Amino acid sequence: MSTSFELDSVDRFVVGTVGEPGNRTFFFQVGAPGVVLSFKCEKVQVAALTDALRVMMTDLPPATPTTGVWGSLDTPVLAEWVVGSIGIGYEGSADRVVLLLEELREEPSEGSQARFFLTRDQIATFIERTPEVVSGGRPTCMLCSSPIDSDGFNCPCYN
Secondary structure, rough: OOOOEEEEEOEEEEEEEEEOOOOOEEEEEEEEEEEEEEEEOOOOHHHHHHHHHHHHHHHOOOOOOOOOOOOOOOOOOOOEEEOOOOOOOOEEOOEEEEEEEOOOOOOOOOOOEEEEOOHHHHHHHHHHHHHHHHOOOOEEEOOOEEOOOOOOOOOOHHO
């Protein structure tokens, strides 16, 4: 069984990739003083989380994206485990967003969890930056919208 984590306060929450476009591996990375945790995830999970957080934030007071060490992954990136499911919530009394990552396992009862508490400003920063990471893959063909591989591409519109 992998390790579970809970951080009441984090100083960074980012998503980033390792590898070349078309062959990227996505990671969530959470940091607190003396701790950096990385969790392997899928591009679709990143996009879905961003959309869900964006909707959640529309019901909360306005937040301001922050600057600082939010830009890229700390390296080397060593995944604690692979993310299976993601949950979000809002703790009104503390004005914090709760992020719950659950490990991908064959038997859900065996999996580990990671729970983090984030400020609305940290979430606003994540929402602002994530689309750039998600869309940073291979360029798409202007005719068919298919991804163009670096080793060649045959557009079906030319057949």
